[in-house]
Amino acid sequence: GESVGLHLPTLSVQEGDNSIINxxxxxxxxxxxxxxxxxxGKGPQFIIDIRSNMDKRQGQRVTVLLNKxxxxxxxxxxxxxxxxxxxYFCAENERNFNKFYFGSGTKLNVxx
Amino acid sequence: DAGITQSPRHKVTETGTPxxxxxxxxxxxxxxxxxxxxxxxxxxxxxxxxxxxxTDKGEVSDGYSVSRSKTEDFLLTLESATSxxxxxxxxxxxxxxxxxxxxxxxxxxxxx
Numbered sequence: 001g002e003s004v005g006l007h008l009p010t011l012s013v014q015e016g017d018n019s020i021i022n023x024x025x026x027x028x029x030x031x032x033x034x035x036x037x038x039x040x041g042k043g044p045q046f047i048i049d050i051r052s053n054m055d056k057r058q059g060q061r062v063t064v065l066l067n068k069x070x071x072x073x074x075x076x077x078x079x080x081x082x083x084x085x086x087x088y089f090c091a092e093n094e095r096n097f098n099k100f101y102f103g104s105g106t107k108l109n110v111x112x
Numbered sequence: 113d114a115g116i117t118q119s120p121r122h123k124v125t126e127t128g129t130p131x132x133x134x135x136x137x138x139x140x141x142x143x144x145x146x147x148x149x150x151x152x153x154x155x156x157x158x159x160x161x162x163x164x165x166x167t168d169k170g171e172v173s174d175g176y177s178v179s180r181s182k183t184e185d186f187l188l189t190l191e192s193a194t195s196x197x198x199x200x201x202x203x204x205x206x207x208x209x210x211x212x213x214x215x216x217x218x219x220x221x222x223x224x
Contacts, residue, residue: 043215
């Protein structure tokens with residue numbers, strides 16, 4: 001719940017601005033990646049995913065970019081809204097095992 | 113929450129006592145997971161299951177055991193609870209390899 005956000009890097013943006021949240025992953029064998037959003041007191045909620053044969057995938061107001069060369073993932077949120085305030089996690093899935101490993105998270109704070 | 117029920121939602125127990133957490137799904141998904149979430153550590157995989165009676169260890173499996181005797185139920189047992197196991201525990205399910213995992217609402221466990 002409220003303790004999820006402690007000790008996390010925080011990104012503060014103004015309502016209406018675009019947000020970019022970054023994630024570095026560690027396993028070059030990972031071939032599937034997910035971004036999750038977690039609100040206080042709730043479980044992580046799926047936002048968008050991308051497979052390793054893609055560089056970019058777009059959803060509604062969100063875009064995920066994958067750079068396999070440097071093992072980097074980013075989540076772009078367009079026209080950020082107060083309801084986007086949450087902790088965001090990236091997760092990587094190692095090929096053939098379907099085990100999801102999570103990054104440490106970024107707290108997004110949207111100022112009205 | 114994608115047909116996932118965790119029970120109990122909150123529990124306080126004493127050091128040295130056994131504790132079992134239950135995850136029940138109605139989605140008939142093959143994969144099930146137990147994660148713990150602590151401040152500064154994000155979500156860490158404890159154990160996962162890739163079918164009935166098929167389980168494997170995750171990153172932080174010491175002190176935990178699991179069982180899956182039916183597709184719909186995945187039990188996490190702390191044989192002898194310690195204060196370091198105070199955490200929020202999440203169950204997740206996934207239908208097949210490289211598809212998203214859906215999370216339950218979590219169980220807050222306090223070991224005193």
